[in-house]
Amino acid sequence: MDSQTLRLRLPCDPNVHVGQQLEQGQTLADPPDRRQACVVSPMRSRVIGMLHVPDQGYDLTLEPLSPTTSTQLKASPPGSEKLTDWVDCLRRLGQWGVYDGQVGLLVQLEAALLRKPRELICIACDSFAPYPCQSSLAMSHPGELALGVDALRLVLGLKQASILVGPSRSVYQTMRIKMNQATRLHRVEPKYPIGHPSVVMRQYSQSRKHLTIDGHPLEHDAVIISAWSAIRLARWLQTGELDLIQPMFIGWPQAHARMHACWVMPGQNIIPLHKRLKAEMNSPRAKLVYGDPLSGKVDQSTDSQGRALGPVVRHDHLLMSLVENPAPIPAQACIACGWCTEVCPTSLQPAGLFEMIVEEPENHIINDELLWCIDCGLCSHVCPSAIPLAQSFRQHVKQHLKVLVQ
Ligand code: SF4
């Protein structure tokens, strides 16, 4: 397949789903819900650019994947519903992503051999509304999502499983048609960071407990799976081919009303991607932020000796934003407004913690408290004094809790 670029002019907000085959000149129908923005599968082609032209619609630029790019692995799925067979099978395949429940699916299943879970929760809601990273997957593959969750439910020997979806009625109705009685569907609030496992456990699990930063869902008798992992399981069971790539949504809606999105492969070096996106933005001052929209970070990859290899796209990254470098606002004194405490999803007191870090960095209370911090960045985001709260917590965790978070 040539690396030719296909260009589509869309007459309206695009409604393109993961796995959908796109052809040159194709006209796409109105979406059922305007929030279901464009998501295209990297299986057959990937979107490398989507430009909103006011009053005219979207230009969608697609680039077929190189034929040498391996996107699927031929591997026999487990031949039975026995948990030991599943664990053996997944172990043979090596790493199975780390996104599920913060620790990865294999780790959770290994733990389930020792301690039977009471619930299985699939997170198919968007953390970062209006970025439809998970709900688009649910809309695109409702049958596979339901099948993957149900297969895992049977393996874990559970009577029921839960799927969390966002408030969109179209996602809810689409999913409901595909599910059997053993799966419950919950609509959750569109409130950041609702898709985070820690928040999900507190608000939507039977235990109603937080997961700490180093926590394991089975500490609270749950197994957590992402929407993509459930879909991947179902495809694997149906076709004997395991997807090696995880769709990853990239968007920067704040860039002058232009919505831009593309999918990339995990493991891709971030530097050329950054250059390409910058060129498309036509903005030399833009910077790439990824991880999440509020406290985005760039991770450094390391080799086995711990040497830096450069930042790469990781499986657990959901989002990238390309933003203009804002003029830095100097931090000022805390005015005790209490906003940071109010927004913290894990009920910390960021202002107090920050003071402790500055005044007595070795105080052990800080470490105990920071185990609950999920690094969402909300405290920094709302602080009227521009105090770098989340940034300081992240720095402190890196320095003092390295052993715990590795
Ligand atoms: S980053 Fe701030 S708001 Fe988010 S969990 Fe940590 S302390 Fe709370």
Ligand code: SF4
């Ligand atoms: S939001 Fe900022 S100014 Fe307000 S209490 Fe928290 S640290 Fe202080």
